[in-house]
Amino acid sequence: MPQRSPADRVRPVTLTDVARAAGVSQSTASRALNGSARRVDDELKRRVLDAANRLHYTANVQAQAVARGTTSTVALVVSDIADAYFSSMAASVMRAAEAYDLRVTVVVTERDVEREIELVREYRGQHARAVVLAGSGYRHSAETAELRRELEMFEATGGRVVLVSRSDLPFETVDLDNSGGARRLSSALARLGYRRFLALAGEEQLVATQDRIAGFRQGLRESGLELPEERVLYSEFSWEGAHAAVQTLDDDVLGATELVFAVNDEMALGAIAGLRTRGLRIPEDIAVAGFDDIRTLRDIVPGLTTVRVPLEEVGREVVARIATGEPGAEGRVIPASVVLRESTPRRN
Amino acid sequence: MPQRSPADRVRPVTLTDVARAAGVSQSTASRALNGSARRVDDELKRRVLDAANRLHYTANVQAQAVARGTTSTVALVVSDIADAYFSSMAASVMRAAEAYDLRVTVVVTERDVEREIELVREYRGQHARAVVLAGSGYRHSAETAELRRELEMFEATGGRVVLVSRSDLPFETVDLDNSGGARRLSSALARLGYRRFLALAGEEQLVATQDRIAGFRQGLRESGLELPEERVLYSEFSWEGAHAAVQTLDDDVLGATELVFAVNDEMALGAIAGLRTRGLRIPEDIAVAGFDDIRTLRDIVPGLTTVRVPLEEVGREVVARIATGEPGAEGRVIPASVVLRESTPRRN
DNA sequence: TTGTAAGCGTTATCAA
DNA sequence: TTGATAACGCTTACAA
Numbered sequence: 223m224p225q226r227s228p229a230d231r232v233r234p235v236t237l238t239d240v241a242r243a244a245g246v247s248q249s250t251a252s253r254a255l256n257g258s259a260r261r262v263d264d265e266l267k268r269r270v271l272d273a274a275n276r277l278h279y280t281a282n283v284q285a286q287a288v289a290r291g292t293t294s295t296v297a298l299v300v301s302d303i304a305d306a307y308f309s310s311m312a313a314s315v316m317r318a319a320e321a322y323d324l325r326v327t328v329v330v331t332e333r334d335v336e337r338e339i340e341l342v343r344e345y346r347g348q349h350a351r352a353v354v355l356a357g358s359g360y361r362h363s364a365e366t367a368e369l370r371r372e373l374e375m376f377e378a379t380g381g382r383v384v385l386v387s388r389s390d391l392p393f394e395t396v397d398l399d400n401s402g403g404a405r406r407l408s409s410a411l412a413r414l415g416y417r418r419f420l421a422l423a424g425e426e427q428l429v430a431t432q433d434r435i436a437g438f439r440q441g442l443r444e445s446g447l448e449l450p451e452e453r454v455l456y457s458e459f460s461w462e463g464a465h466a467a468v469q470t471l472d473d474d475v476l477g478a479t480e481l482v483f484a485v486n487d488e489m490a491l492g493a494i495a496g497l498r499t500r501g502l503r504i505p506e507d508i509a510v511a512g513f514d515d516i517r518t519l520r521d522i523v524p525g526l527t528t529v530r531v532p533l534e535e536v537g538r539e540v541v542a543r544i545a546t547g548e549p550g551a552e553g554r555v556i557p558a559s560v561v562l563r564e565s566t567p568r569r570n
Numbered sequence: 571m572p573q574r575s576p577a578d579r580v581r582p583v584t585l586t587d588v589a590r591a592a593g594v595s596q597s598t599a600s601r602a603l604n605g606s607a608r609r610v611d612d613e614l615k616r617r618v619l620d621a622a623n624r625l626h627y628t629a630n631v632q633a634q635a636v637a638r639g640t641t642s643t644v645a646l647v648v649s650d651i652a653d654a655y656f657s658s659m660a661a662s663v664m665r666a667a668e669a670y671d672l673r674v675t676v677v678v679t680e681r682d683v684e685r686e687i688e689l690v691r692e693y694r695g696q697h698a699r700a701v702v703l704a705g706s707g708y709r710h711s712a713e714t715a716e717l718r719r720e721l722e723m724f725e726a727t728g729g730r731v732v733l734v735s736r737s738d739l740p741f742e743t744v745d746l747d748n749s750g751g752a753r754r755l756s757s758a759l760a761r762l763g764y765r766r767f768l769a770l771a772g773e774e775q776l777v778a779t780q781d782r783i784a785g786f787r788q789g790l791r792e793s794g795l796e797l798p799e800e801r802v803l804y805s806e807f808s809w810e811g812a813h814a815a816v817q818t819l820d821d822d823v824l825g826a827t828e829l830v831f832a833v834n835d836e837m838a839l840g841a842i843a844g845l846r847t848r849g850l851r852i853p854e855d856i857a858v859a860g861f862d863d864i865r866t867l868r869d870i871v872p873g874l875t876t877v878r879v880p881l882e883e884v885g886r887e888v889v890a891r892i893a894t895g896e897p898g899a900e901g902r903v904i905p906a907s908v909v910l911r912e913s914t915p916r917r918n
Numbered sequence: 919t920t921g922t923a924a925g926c927g928t929t930a931t932c933a934a
Numbered sequence: 935t936t937g938a939t940a941a942c943g944c945t946t947a948c949a950a
Contacts (some may be wrong), residue, residue: 229943232727232728234694234697234727234927234929236926236927237927237928238927238936238940240750247937247938247939248927248928248929248937248938249929249930249936249937249938249939250936251936252928252929252930253929253935253936256929261935262935262936263935263936266935266936275708280691280692280694280695281695281927281928282636282694282695282696282697282926282928283632283692283695283696283925284631284632284633284635284636284641284697284926284927284928285632285636285926285928285929285942286927286928286929287629287632287928287942288632288633288636288926288927288928288929288942288943288944289927289928289929289930290928290929290930290942291929291942294841301663302661303651303657303660303664304654304657304658304660304661304865305675305940306652306654306657306866309571309651309652309654310652312651312652312654312676313650313651313678316651327675327676328651328660328663328675328676332632342629344626344631346582346628347628347629347630347631348630348632349582349630349632375645377624378579379580379582395627423921455667461868490950491869494869495868517652518866518869520809520843521839521842521843521866521869521870522869522870523871550811551921559900582943584944585943585944586943588942594921595920595921595922596922596943596944596945597919597920597921597922597923597945597946598919598920598921600944600946601920601946602919603945604945609919609921610919610920611920614919614920629943629944630943632942632943633926633942633943633944633945634929634941634943634944634945635924635926635944636926636928636942636944636945637926637943637944637945637946638926638944638945639926639945680945707936712946715922785946803936847950896940897944
């Protein structure tokens with residue numbers, strides 16, 4: 223491996239170098255290389271481009287940022303990048319961003335609101351063009367007020383704030399049809415003949431969780447069924463949380479359950495694993511449904527019934543709002559559609 | 571949503587503002603806020619910190635970067651962030667980076683070498699502290715020479731280059747025991763009674779692919795078995811590639827196969843899906859093994875036999891090499907261990 | 919220990 | 935259209 227002593231470390235080629243090599247002023251070089259309203263004489267432009275190529279010049283983005291006072295960085299804040307839901311969303315945002323020449327940088331909170339606040343602050347210092355909060359958000363949390371203040375400052379200095387699927391903060395939000403999707407799911411399940419449900423929710427104050435539970439309940443109600451509060455289990459919002467939750471469940475509670483609805487697929491999969499270690503077969507002994515339709519599901523047997531969230535569309539919508547600088551079509555909600563699979567067969 | 575006209579856009583608070591508010595010079599403020607060799611009088615320091623807090627000051631990282639000539643950004647270049655292998659690696663690198671106060675930014679190539687080259691160039695312009703290439707790498711590709719030149723320039727300007735599991739370029743590499751892992755896997759499979767294999771590889775020039783195939787073959791040879799070249803199927807290095815590959819396979823080829831070894835789990839899962847649509851049961855009709863032990867596997871039934879790559883360790887090793895500025899312990903190779911599961915039961 | 923002043927690599931203003 | 939020259943926000947000799 224070429225071990226390089228500080229001595230032979232090469233000074234990076236700067237715009238000044240290019241200008242000198244091309245025999246023009248720095249300003250002309252700048253105008254020729256990095257777009258600007260002004261036009262540059264073709265001949266000079268050629269010379270500058272030539273010199274830049276020859277010297278392998280590449281612009282110092284930080285210096286540009288300082289001079290311009292803005293960047294094209296979009297910070298995507300997620301809870302956990304190893305989670306299939308977030309990594310797919312990241313992929314879709316990145317893809318969409320390309321068209322607008324925006325740089326996306328993904329950053330992880332590990333579900334820590336303090337960390338979220340810190341990050342927003344940091345990105346204010348970086349003059350990020352936008353910050354996208356894709357995590358879940360806690361209703362009524364003490365820190366939420368602090369986060370809100372930080373976001374306001376971020377906006378005040380010219381940045382854009384976009385939230386995904388969380389209604390706990392007064393900023394532009396790309397809404398998913400959480401409650402509608404859950405409602406249609408429970409209706410469909412009722413039509414399949416299911417009557418006795420158990421719901422697996424994330425921590426109680428999680429916004430997305432609440433919406434999905436509420437929608438599920440409403441769908442049941444419309445079918446003349448019920449989801450009593452004691453049939454909603456709150457646990458950590460993760461595979462592990464759900465896994466542990468079903469393990470510690472009373473036998474009679476489980477015995478009285480025909481179908482377990484988890485507020486997202488990760489939890490549904492954790493629940494399935496937990497149920498199986500209890501000796502239950504899916505779906506013969508108990509049915510399971512989730513939410514999100516993460517990519518992982520293509521490999522799950524039996525196929526998991528879920529509600530599909532078109533993350534590709536989420537990415538496009540997020541980026542569109544940032545790029546246009548306008549609050550997207552008012553009230554545009556990303557649709558969510560029920561996908562029935564083998565984990566919830568028709569009941570006789 | 572608060573629509574903010576450019577008019578009431580607030581000028582960001584700068585170090586100068588803080589210094590003025592604290593009644594000290596800019597340099598003192600700088601020294602007090604952002605570490606420096608020099609010590610600042612406690613009283614003054616307190617005043618500066620106070621002022622900074624009061625004004626919600628946060629440093630402009632770009633300006634710091636310009637002034638210092640370096641950053642603490644590590645660019646992690648992966649093929650696809652929605653791929654479980656890469657997203658787990660990203661998570662592990664990020665976690666490890668925290669301890670050294672390095673900022674990780676993940677960026678995606680979509681398996682395009684051109685793009686990889688562009689990115690390295692861009693990160694040279696950003697004075698990134700390091701660039702980590704975690705994608706696979708093509709042996710002998712024409713563009714590899716170009717990529718190499720770009721990486722050399724990156725290093726020449728003071729950046730560090732770290733490769734993960736690719737031996738096609740002469741830079742510091744965190745090596746996985748690809749061939750050893752595959753060798754032990756095939757030995758174990760031979761011991762279980764398997765005799766007739768089919769290997770599913772990525773595109774022929776992919777380095778990791780070749781190493782794994784070679785190791786697998788060697789393990790068989792040591793057990794007195796063979797993997798003839800015509801039993802190695804090359805396809806796109808992805809779920810879809812493997813899925814398509816097994817679909818188009820001749821019936822007699824498949825009939826003569828007891829076990830399919832895919833060079834990574836994604837492909838193994840794609841193969842399983844493809845085999846199933848052909849009406850084959852896993853493992854009753856045909857056994858399958860993969861490589862990587864991605865997180866997804868915890869939900870796969872039957873459990874997939876694979877070779878575990880400890881990504882957590884990879885992340886630590888990558889970051890350690892960047893942070894220490896030294897080429898890690900010479901020849902340190904990340905171990906890879908066989909994990910036998912139900913997809914490859916003992917054969918009678 | 920503090921402050922002054924000169925950079926860092928760009929962009930933007932304003933004459934020429 | 936081009937080129938001096940002054941920003942941009944920060945760090946860091948160098949002097950005090």
